[in-house]
Amino acid sequence: MGPVSPEPPAPPGRPGRYGKRPASPFTVRHFQLVLLRRMADHNPGPVDARRVLGASLADLREANKRWQAMVRSPRRRPALSRYRSVLGEPESRAPRRIGDLDCEAWQWPLPLWPDLRFEVLTGPEGAVWNEWLVRAPGAAGPVLRTVEDLAPWSCTVDEAARAFPPARPLEGTAPTRWGLAFRAPDARGELQDVVAEFTWGLLQRTAVGRPGRP
Known part of the structure; x- marks a missing residue:
């Protein structure tokens, strides 16, 4: 029996001889979709960003699935690598x-x-x-003086903490999430209790209430 010829590459988008699609490279675009997938849990803003990238909701889910597979693989490479x-x-x-x-x-x-x-x-x-x-x-950086300035994606964790000291860090609900609790004036100058939630370090949403009230 002579040598076995290597399998020719499958056409784009079609499976090879053994039913497996060739793995496409995981790119910067895919990584941005991973960040958007986490942000979408708290903030509708990623919808417009997803369209800028020409991606569907299925694309977000698939990119996140591939990333999680890389992170959790028994043969995973070190995070920095x-x-x-x-x-x-x-x-x-x-x-x-x-x-x-x-x-x-x-x-x-x-x-x-x-x-x-x-x-x-x-x-x-x-x-x-x-x-x-x-x-x-x-x-x-952003100008952060009032509660109204705290729009989604307007600031990072450290920018909000510097703008409204003393900010108290809160435990996040996932490794990619952070929270801050602080007081900030509203547009009328009335002090408000604020809980700000961040994903991948970027502000996603805030909850506001008068001091001393639920």
């Missing part, structure tokens, strides 16, 4: 000190949020400590 494989080499790397801990901040641009950067804080031996969106170096 996974980000590099999808996003490429970072735009910047800088040492960062948080409390008594030294780490390094890696940042990547994402086309959907030109004024933001996706930041990964990495510790010794490439361990990933945090992953979120932050304001891009040199980009003008």
Whole structure:
């Protein structure tokens, strides 16, 4: 019996000889869909962003499914290596000190949020400590003075915390979610209790109530 010829590549979108579709690369566009999929749980804003990317709801779900498979695979690569494989080499790397801990901040641009950067804080031996969106170096931050300024996608976690001190961090409902509790004036100057919810570091929604009232 002579040598077996390799299977020719299947046409795009069609399965190969054994019924498996060739795996397409997981790209920056797919990663943006993963971020939008999580944000869509709290905020309808990603609907317009999804259309900018030419993606359907099914595309969001499929991108998130593939990402979760990579994260949970028994043969998964380290988190930092996974980000590099999808996003490429970072735009910047800088040492960062948080409390008594030294780490390094890696940042990547994402086309959907030109004024933001996706930041990964990495510790010794490439361990990933945090992953979120932050304001891009040199980009003008939002003016946050009142509750009305806190529109979805208007600010990041650290921007809201700086604008309304002392902000109290709240435990998120998932690893990609954060919360802040603080007081802020409304447009009439009346102080309000605010709970702000963030996904991947970007504001998604706020709950507002008068101090001392449920």
